[in-house]
Amino acid sequence: MRPTPVRVRPTPVRRWLALGALSLAMLTVGLDMTVLNIALPTLARDLHAGTSALQWFSTAYTLTLAGVMLPAGALGDRFGRKKFVFGALVVFGAASIWCAFASSSGELILARVVLGVAASVLMSLSMGMIPVLFPDPAERGRATTVWITAVTLGMPLGPIVGGLLLDHFWWGSVFLVNIPTVVIGALAVGLLVPETRSRTRRPIDPVSVLLSAAGLVGLTYGLIRFGDKGWGDGTAWAAFAAGLVLIVGFVAWERTREHALADLGLFGDRGFRMGTFFQLINAFAMFGLFFTVPLYFQSVLGVDSLGSGLRMLPMIGGLLVASNFLEGLRDRIGLKPTLMIGFGVLAVGMGLGALTGVDTSYGYVAAWMVVVGLGIGLVLPTSMALAVGALTPERAGAGSALLSALRQAAGTTGVAVLGTVLSTRYHSELGSLNHEPVSDGVGSGVAYADAIGDASVLHHVRSAFVSGMDLLMVVCAAIAVVGLLLSAAATKGRATESGAPAPASESAPVA
Numbered sequence: 261m262r263p264t265p266v267r268v269r270p271t272p273v274r275r276w277l278a279l280g281a282l283s284l285a286m287l288t289v290g291l292d293m294t295v296l297n298i299a300l301p302t303l304a305r306d307l308h309a310g311t312s313a314l315q316w317f318s319t320a321y322t323l324t325l326a327g328v329m330l331p332a333g334a335l336g337d338r339f340g341r342k343k344f345v346f347g348a349l350v351v352f353g354a355a356s357i358w359c360a361f362a363s364s365s366g367e368l369i370l371a372r373v374v375l376g377v378a379a380s381v382l383m384s385l386s387m388g389m390i391p392v393l394f395p396d397p398a399e400r401g402r403a404t405t406v407w408i409t410a411v412t413l414g415m416p417l418g419p420i421v422g423g424l425l426l427d428h429f430w431w432g433s434v435f436l437v438n439i440p441t442v443v444i445g446a447l448a449v450g451l452l453v454p455e456t457r458s459r460t461r462r463p464i465d466p467v468s469v470l471l472s473a474a475g476l477v478g479l480t481y482g483l484i485r486f487g488d489k490g491w492g493d494g495t496a497w498a499a500f501a502a503g504l505v506l507i508v509g510f511v512a513w514e515r516t517r518e519h520a521l522a523d524l525g526l527f528g529d530r531g532f533r534m535g536t537f538f539q540l541i542n543a544f545a546m547f548g549l550f551f552t553v554p555l556y557f558q559s560v561l562g563v564d565s566l567g568s569g570l571r572m573l574p575m576i577g578g579l580l581v582a583s584n585f586l587e588g589l590r591d592r593i594g595l596k597p598t599l600m601i602g603f604g605v606l607a608v609g610m611g612l613g614a615l616t617g618v619d620t621s622y623g624y625v626a627a628w629m630v631v632v633g634l635g636i637g638l639v640l641p642t643s644m645a646l647a648v649g650a651l652t653p654e655r656a657g658a659g660s661a662l663l664s665a666l667r668q669a670a671g672t673t674g675v676a677v678l679g680t681v682l683s684t685r686y687h688s689e690l691g692s693l694n695h696e697p698v699s700d701g702v703g704s705g706v707a708y709a710d711a712i713g714d715a716s717v718l719h720h721v722r723s724a725f726v727s728g729m730d731l732l733m734v735v736c737a738a739i740a741v742v743g744l745l746l747s748a749a750a751t752k753g754r755a756t757e758s759g760a761p762a763p764a765s766e767s768a769p770v771a
Contacts, residue, residue: 274452275393279403281448282386283410285349288441289379290414291421292321294550295434298422298565302431303368313365319484320369324376326480326668327473329384333661334464334521336385342455345389346446348381353442360432383411388660390648392456397649402587404648405641409583412640415550416572423566468521471510476665478503483669486676490683522662534750535646536663538599540670541743542639545610545736547671548678549632552729556625559702560618560722574626578633586641596750598642603744606635610737614730618723639743681735682728689724693717 296303300314309317336344355375362368387407394400425433482500485493514522526532553575557568582602590598609631616625647663686702687694698705698717702725709718 278452285445294418320372328380329665352378356438360435384661419569475506538643543670544674548674575629575633578630579637582637599747602638607740614733685728
């Protein structure tokens with residue numbers, strides 16, 4: 261006879277400590293999205309890696325991250341979220357060690373695939389633990405702010421951490437930095453987090469798993485290749501089209517299943533629908549910005565990768581400041597006005613960024629980056645709180661996985677689309693210089709100008725890039741204005757209904 265599950269509710273101190281450890285682990289996941297970029301020249305030399313291998317070092321992680329999210333959420337709901345998060349932390353640590361000591365390009369790519377699988381499980385289910393650990397809507401909102409801030413901070417911190425490590429150690433150190441956070445996270449999960457799973461033992465449909473994973477990988481690979489090769493690339497269109505067909509087939513298949521892998525019924529909740537949409541448009545603009553600004557620092561201001569990372573600190577500072585006073589603001593004026601203010605601040609910051617010139621001082625750039633950071637720090641946690649507020653403990657894993665997968669897809673789309681906006685303007689502004697190697701990109705253009713020693717060519721190349729970046733900023737500002745208008749049109753009362761605490765009986769805590 262099976263024992264009756266015992267309800268275990270962690271004390272306030274235990275659950276906040278658990279959240280801190282999970283957030284530290286998520287900071288590492290975000291960091292791993294960008295930390296490798298600074299090590300690519302060293303990897304090319306030490307592992308004799310060609311251009312294709314260098315691209316796959318990053319792409320392998322991103323593709324796996326996208327493809328595994330939905331199955332990870334469903335598996336955690338069915339078999340236990342704690343054990344999957346704990347296992348993912350262990351695998352993440354082991355894969356980090358494998359990456360650090362890889363002796364060939366192929367071995368590093370395989371290790372990055374395993375790292376991506378673990379990161380995907382962590383991203384899906386660590387967020388899914390928030391409704392379980394924090395059933396009170398007010399605490400849940402604060403916990404969501406901490407979690408999403410950690411994820412967001414990891415990306416701009418990657419070049420800083422990577423640069424500091426590479427100045428003193430070998431390239432493998434950029435992966436070994438993960439180990440302390442993984443150990444802390446695993447201990448915290450093992451000691452502080454109760455095991456929970458869905459009471460409904462939903463079967464895992466292999467057809468749904470294959471369709472969702474293959475579809476998301478196809479879409480993501482196509483978008484990555486669009487950003488790299490341009491919109492005329494046949495392989496990119498084939499991958500994107502195949503991914504789109506598979507995703508459409510996945511949605512159609514899910515509608516016929518009694519126990520769906522992706523809980524599409526969540527979109528019937530106004531809070532989840534609104535929060536997800538605001539997350540997507542913010543991710544679209546934010547990922548594009550994170551992709552572009554470091555290029556500006558390196559190619560226009562002429563700093564190295566570490567210097568580029570350090571110059572992102574004003575944005576990080578703005579984000580942290582906003583996160584610190586967000587809860588008080590949200591409690592006083594509500595979710596809708598906070599979103600309106602956040603999108604307004606973001607639009608102003610992007611608009612100021614669009615006025616950047618080739619000879620603009622870094623002081624001006626730092627100022628608008630602070631404003632952008634403030635906007636992101638207001639919009640991202642607030643929109644996340646709207647979406648997470650709709651997740652009962654019963655639906656926590658699958659719902660979090662769906663939100664994470666959509667946010668990742670929106671960010672990848674933003675890099676591809678906004679990168680095309682920048683590239684198109686760059687080529688049009690080059691004029692007579694629109695030929696190889698200058699047309700390959702601003703990095704190649706600057707290297708060419710330096711090689712021939714022509715200051716006028718260098719200024720022309722940099723001016724063309726800044727013109728493209730300014731147009732990109734205008735597009736991002738317009739996206740923020742759309743968010744402002746839509747948040748203004750939302751009904752405050754209905755938008756916050758999802759904050760109601762979930763019934764405790766919907767999830768089965770297990771001793």
